[in-house]
Amino acid sequence: MLIIGLTGGIGSGKSAAADCFxxxxxxxxxxxxxxxxVVQPGQPALAQIAQHFGAEVLLENGALDRARLRSLVFDNEAERKWLEGxxxxxxxxxxxxxxxxxxxxYAILExxxxxxxxxxxxxxxICVVDLPExxxxxxxxxxxxxxxEQIRKIMAAQLPREKRLxxxxDVLDNSGDLASLRTQVEVLHRQYLQLVEENY
Incomplete structure (x- = not known):
């Protein structure tokens, strides 16, 4: 099966593009x-995260406090690498x-x-959703x-725009409106169907 990877930086419109597909x-x-x-209550990974970072990363209901964890790892590369590992x-x-x-x-991995x-x-x-920073x-x-400032930190932890491009x-230019994005997705969709027909 043809699998397309759909990616882009924070705020690029990946979800909007995925909805079009x-x-x-x-x-x-x-x-x-x-x-x-993988970090839902009862999953082994959640227990390991709580053990490593302490109970402060858990909400009262036992779920992961994603915002708290994000603030801990984005300011500390070693902790981010541990979590990713x-x-x-x-x-x-x-x-x-x-x-x-x-x-x-075909399928999309967003x-x-x-x-x-x-x-x-x-x-x-790889299909990149792109727009000016x-x-x-x-x-x-x-x-x-x-x-x-928080968004710039997240962007700094992601691959730079040039490297992603x-x-x-394939590139979807999302500097315009949703209609423009939808039109570009429809063009790619036809290309992907053609690829499937020829190769899969």
């Missing part, structure tokens, strides 16, 4: 969903299970850290209320 009947596996599954293999297993269950003509995490090895092509900061701030087989 879903609207065309394509199964989308969301790496963020897989990342939430624990979670990335588990997330990969969850993603593979979901991709294998896909029934559409992942903000597709390249950084090594998840790009699971895909046949200032617009990225503006949209990310409007979406989740984070301040520009170097890895891209």
């Amino acid at each position: 879903r609207a065309l009947g394509i199964d989308v596996v969301d790496a963020d969903w897989a990342a939430r599954v 624990l979670l990335h293999p588990l997330i990969r297993e969850e993603i593979l299970r979901a991709l294998e269950a896909s029934k559409s003509a 992942s903000p850290l597709l390249i950084e995490s090594g998840q790009y090895k699971l895909v046949d092509r 200032e617009l990225q900061i503006e949209r990310a701030g409007a979406r989740d209320g984070s301040d520009a 170097e890895k891209a087989d």
Whole structure:
């Protein structure tokens, strides 16, 4: 099966692009969903995280306090690497299970850290959702209320825009409106169906 990796920095519009593919009947596996599954209460990874960082990373109901954990790891590269070392293999297993269950003509793996995490090895092509960094900061701030400094920290932990574009087989320019993004997705969709017909 043809698997397309869909990625982009924070606020780039990955989710909007993924929704456009879903609207065309394509199964989308969301790496963020897989990342939430592996740290649900009762999962071994959550117990290891609480043991490592302390009970302060748990909410009163026993669930992971993602905002608290994020603030701890984004300011500390060693802690971020420890967390990634624990979670990335588990997330990969969850993603593979979901991709294998896909029934559409091709499948999309939507992942903000597709390249950084090594998840790009699971895909046949990389599609990058791109826009200028200032617009990225503006949209990310409007979406989740984070301040520009926090967003810049997250961006600094992600692959730089130029490097991401170097890895891209396909690019969706999301500096315009949703209609423009949808049109570009429809063009790529036809190309992907053609690839499936020729190679799979």
